[in-house]
Amino acid sequence: MKLLKFVLFFICAFGIFEAHAQSSAELKRRRLELTNELENLRRELQETQSNKKSTLKQLNIIKAQIGLREEKISTVNSEIRLLNSQINENSNTVRTLQQQLDDLKKEYAAMIVFAYHNQSAYNKMMFVFAAKDFNQGYKRLKYLQQFGTYRERQAQSIQGTQQDLHVKINELDRTKHEKSDLLQEQKKEKETLAKEKSSQDQVVVGLSKQEVALRKQQREIRANIAKANRAINSAIAREIAEARRKAEAEARAEAARRAALAAEKAKSENKSAAEIAVAAKPKAITRSSDAQVLSATPEAAKLSNDFLGNRGRLPWPVANGQIIQGFGVYYQDGIKNDNTGIDIRTSSNSPVRAIFEGEVSKVVDVSGTYLVIIRHGEYFTGYVNLKSVSVSAGQKVSTRQTIGVAATDPSTGETSVHFELNQGRTSVNPKTWLASQ
Secondary structure (H helix, E strand, O other): OHHHHHHHHHHHHHHHHHHHHHHHHHHHHHHHHHHHHHHHHHHHHHHHOOOOOOOHHHHHHHHHHHHHHHHHHHHHHHHHHHHHHHHHHHHHHHHHHHHHHHHHHHHHHHHHHHHHHOOOHHHHHHHHHOOOOHHHHHHHHHHHHHHHHHHHHHHHHHHHHHHHHHHHHHHHHHHHHHHHHHHHHHHHHHHHHHHHHHHHHHHHHHHHOOHHHHHHHHHHHHHHHHHHHHHHHHHHHHHHHHHHHHHHHHHHHHHHHHHHHHHHHHHHOOOOHHHHHHHHOOOOOOOOOHHHHHOOOHHHHHHHHHHHHOOOOEOOOEOOOEEEEOOEEEEEOOEEEEEOEEEEEEOOOOEEEOOOOEEEEEEEEEOOEEEEEEEEOOEEEEEEEEEEEOOOOOOEEOOOOEEEEEOEOOOOOOEEEEEEEEEOOEEEOHHHOEOOO
16 A cells, blocks of 8 residues: 555656646746847837937837836746745655655665575474464465565655655756746846836836927827728728628529529429419528638638648747737826737838738828738638738739738837738737747
């Protein structure tokens, strides 16, 4: 029973360790990604700081740095919590192994004492011959043979347990050292975060002197995004109306064909004129939903299913970028705004890519920049703020195909892309559909 409990304990401990190892690996990977992103932002901020005049781009970069820094600190905290849990588990394992080792040594010592008292062949023979009958004597003989074998196994168990204990103690030391390093990194990140928040305050003070011009820039940005949203909604509405018109036309033609066949059948059966008229009347067409008309054809239905099947794994519209404004309601300058997509800051002249195969629905000029709308069955993606495009309406595109180049705002020096995802007429959060960076 002791051996069974010991084995079960190690199976559970190994399973928990595997789960921790996986989570720890994911956290380490994300921490490394955040470190790289922060380094890119640091270099970009250095370039903008050569201009003594505070700019909106500086503020946006610092805000992005603060957001990433806070996420990194949160990631480090999660790693520390995992390490604390792992330290506790390893400490419990060490105590269990130590207790197991002590028990094995006590049992082995007792066997050694017994063997010492019965080491002579005479004593062993007397032990066997003192049996009541032949069967008992045979059992005593087998016992003496098995006793020697068991003693060897006990010695091997002691050695194995000592090795396991040594491994766990080393692992415990490594975990404690790793935790110490993370605590130092956490302290350093918090200090850097405080400096970044101080820098943000300084830039805000500098920008307050340019408040009128900046407010105008923000209004223009919001106006352009609103204009793009209207264009996207209009294009989707037209696509749905056209798909519905085609679907209803096909349904009417099919209803007329069926009615004609029913009338012919009624005539062949010599039914009355009234019965023939009823049979010849096409049935009313049931109005289909937007999703049904957009996925009416087998090709569109397959594209919709493939797009849905890749949720959470779709590539980003730019190769490198950070979200500077998420999906949903937010407040800026005391004004409530509703972002129906996400704003992604990227590098200058960054290519913009289709996130999935589909057909270009429309290309629109929005105040000097371009909007590209691509249909993927019942799903639509919108790519806003392109300085140039390399596709046209009606063109088939493939996943990751370049459709244009991101535009840079000359007043702020910031390059960004506004990206939207719609399921029919409904805006959905694109971040939940894109792959993790």
